Amino acid sequence: MKADLIKQSTDLFVEKGFSATSIQDIVDTLGVTKGSFYYHFKSKEALLMDIHLRYIDDLLKRQKAILDTEQTHRGKLVKVVELLIHDIETQGALGRVYYREIRHLTPENAALIKAKRGEFRENIEKIMEAGIKAGEFRENLQPKMITFAILGVTNWSYQWFNPEGVLSVADLADMYTDFILNGIVASEK
Amino acid sequence: MKADLIKQSTDLFVEKGFSATSIQDIVDTLGVTKGSFYYHFKSKEALLMDIHLRYIDDLLKRQKAILDTEQTHRGKLVKVVELLIHDIETQGALGRVYYREIRHLTPENAALIKAKRGEFRENIEKIMEAGIKAGEFRENLQPKMITFAILGVTNWSYQWFNPEGVLSVADLADMYTDFILNGIVASEK
Amino acid sequence: MKADLIKQSTDLFVEKGFSATSIQDIVDTLGVTKGSFYYHFKSKEALLMDIHLRYIDDLLKRQKAILDTEQTHRGKLVKVVELLIHDIETQGALGRVYYREIRHLTPENAALIKAKRGEFRENIEKIMEAGIKAGEFRENLQPKMITFAILGVTNWSYQWFNPEGVLSVADLADMYTDFILNGIVASEK
Amino acid sequence: MKADLIKQSTDLFVEKGFSATSIQDIVDTLGVTKGSFYYHFKSKEALLMDIHLRYIDDLLKRQKAILDTEQTHRGKLVKVVELLIHDIETQGALGRVYYREIRHLTPENAALIKAKRGEFRENIEKIMEAGIKAGEFRENLQPKMITFAILGVTNWSYQWFNPEGVLSVADLADMYTDFILNGIVASEK
DNA sequence: TATGAATGAGGTTTCATTCAT
DNA sequence: GATGAATGAAACCTCATTCAT
Structure with missing residues (x-):
């Protein structure tokens, strides 16, 4: 799951940039929730x-x-x-x-x-x-x-x-x- | 004034990036207001x-x-x-x-x-x-x-x-x- | 354990207030997990x-x-x-x-x-x-x-x-x- | 407006406490928006x-x-x-x-x-x-x-x-x- | 030209709670 | 008894944009 988050977010950062990528964007592509993201990453x-x-x-x-x-x-x-x-x-x-x-x-x-x-x-x-x-x-x-x-x-x-x-x-x-x-x-x- | 806005915003974009630079940031460094910005630029x-x-x-x-x-x-x-x-x-x-x-x-x-x-x-x-x-x-x-x-x-x-x-x-x-x-x-x- | 939870949480409530103290804060000071808290307290x-x-x-x-x-x-x-x-x-x-x-x-x-x-x-x-x-x-x-x-x-x-x-x-x-x-x-x- | 915000929020803080009162609570009682609150107060x-x-x-x-x-x-x-x-x-x-x-x-x-x-x-x-x-x-x-x-x-x-x-x-x-x-x-x- | 006030959507983050193991 | 992962609601706050003056 953590690995998935890294993978997806890297792709999105490549495509749209860090600032323009929201946590929502990241978790949506994986079908998980924001809370889940913050369980794995402090920020x-x-x-x-x-x-x-x-x-x-x-x-x-x-x-x-x-x-x-x-x-x-x-x-x-x-x-x-x-x-x-x-x-x-x-x-x-x-x-x-x-x-x-x-x-x-x-x-x-x-x-x-x-x-x-x-x-x-x-x-x-x-x-x-x-x-x-x-x-x-x-x-x-x-x-x-x-x-x-x-x-x-x-x-x-x-x-x-x-x-x-x-x-x-x-x-x-x-x-x-x-x-x-x-x-x-x-x-x- | 328009030239000033371009100059300041370019510097800020260099430093912090486009997304991370807010209109407020830009006008603050010039001591003007946001309304003023939107007089000169559509967006x-x-x-x-x-x-x-x-x-x-x-x-x-x-x-x-x-x-x-x-x-x-x-x-x-x-x-x-x-x-x-x-x-x-x-x-x-x-x-x-x-x-x-x-x-x-x-x-x-x-x-x-x-x-x-x-x-x-x-x-x-x-x-x-x-x-x-x-x-x-x-x-x-x-x-x-x-x-x-x-x-x-x-x-x-x-x-x-x-x-x-x-x-x-x-x-x-x-x-x-x-x-x-x-x-x-x-x-x- | 339950006694420890009461003790620690009381101290934290004194210091930061009830609303401003999270369950995470409480269990962190004891080195246990949230699941453990909810075993002892309904809420x-x-x-x-x-x-x-x-x-x-x-x-x-x-x-x-x-x-x-x-x-x-x-x-x-x-x-x-x-x-x-x-x-x-x-x-x-x-x-x-x-x-x-x-x-x-x-x-x-x-x-x-x-x-x-x-x-x-x-x-x-x-x-x-x-x-x-x-x-x-x-x-x-x-x-x-x-x-x-x-x-x-x-x-x-x-x-x-x-x-x-x-x-x-x-x-x-x-x-x-x-x-x-x-x-x-x-x-x- | 700023005075209204102070008045309403004080009442709510009295009643529910600072932490338990949300900005949403405050602005709702006045029928204004959160953005408006943050125009008047930094935080x-x-x-x-x-x-x-x-x-x-x-x-x-x-x-x-x-x-x-x-x-x-x-x-x-x-x-x-x-x-x-x-x-x-x-x-x-x-x-x-x-x-x-x-x-x-x-x-x-x-x-x-x-x-x-x-x-x-x-x-x-x-x-x-x-x-x-x-x-x-x-x-x-x-x-x-x-x-x-x-x-x-x-x-x-x-x-x-x-x-x-x-x-x-x-x-x-x-x-x-x-x-x-x-x-x-x-x-x- | 310029301002100040307001908006509303959306941003990051926190948190009480649940549940399979 | 206890854990770790996940949830979803809601928290604070930011921001581009608008508009009457």
């Missing part, structure tokens, strides 16, 4: 926090697995990009909630989530730094800014990509790792 | 539409100027990227409202804005297509997807970039055009 | 009635003991006043619940409690009447109104008196019996 | 605070007038007692709300009201002190405790006295000033 914000925590903790765990497994910096980066893009398929557009609605968490909760987001981002920065040092990546890159650029490429996909369209998630991941690694300019031979 | 949604229209029309106008002026495909692309990033400074984080709150427009209005967004995006796609054909850009790129990637890089900046920080908007624009054009992999010499 | 009102009944029945029993024991009218009155004031120490501020929350009983239950209250008060009135007749008390007193005045002196103590302060319950009882008997005017010698 | 608690403030400020003002006018300590005391008892007639049983519902104010507001209550009480204490010093009142009285006893006599009247009964407010005031001044014991001649 609407608590539900949002729950969603955020599950998402980022899961992301961090899988990121860690990649860092521990992959050998090259390039391999690590590619796998992390794939991780983010594949999530569009497995998690629905949950990422949209994750980035859009953090403002509706209490300051304390928002701070916690932001710290975990920062951790995820810093892990990518570290890949960049190490890759530059090792000569795998270009020298004149600023790791922090390039990390934001890479996250932009992946996260923006949540806004528009339809995994059931003509292009598969795997195709998109390939295309984007290629773009990130090589840019768009034709090499002069 | 809250009309204000949001106004904001969207001003933003996208301005963007399209400036994009058109670039397309008419720049000669190379590469030059056109670089200038459009710069246009988007420089907006963070001149327009504040208005872009955040623009992408986040379209959901709260009426279906008709949302369709109009989406059409204009599409136009803006297609103009970039056309640059890509032409650039590929001309050999300026790599052959095996999919213009549509690469356009989304580029928009991801620029638009994501609205989420985190502080133009008053140590890195200037111009620096960021340079760095990102370089990233888009060349990727991150060190060339093997 | 929240039944608990309140239980508290009222225990209190007034106990008071009546002890008042009766005094009436049977003391010889003089003055002695009876003094002992009843002492009874009421000493209760602040032994019963906590239960008296506050007793007077404040009768409104939340069902009409039938409220009537029963009011009848018992009336009995307690009439017993004091009878002391007054007999004392006046016997010449122990002043002639021109109206027993009913003076009884209310005396109850005012004692019951009001529940509002402010702290038995752990510098003045003991016994001191207060002495002082108030003296006040009731002699008033405040200095006798002209 | 239910703000209304309660309004009622408390009006009551105690008025009481303090009238007490001050008495202190400035009356010459003897005895006269001052008698007039203050009359002031309190006459209020039952002019203010309805508002005093019941005043003493019973303070717990529903926010801590800050409750502190303010308690401070003003304290001021009122201290003014009576000062009469007692001065009266004792001047030999008008008995030497062995503790001003603070006697003040509470006097307030008990008067305030308790709010609980039971019906000004439309056989005994008038003036009669009660006479009777109680006599009781306070002379006690109940028959003087031995």
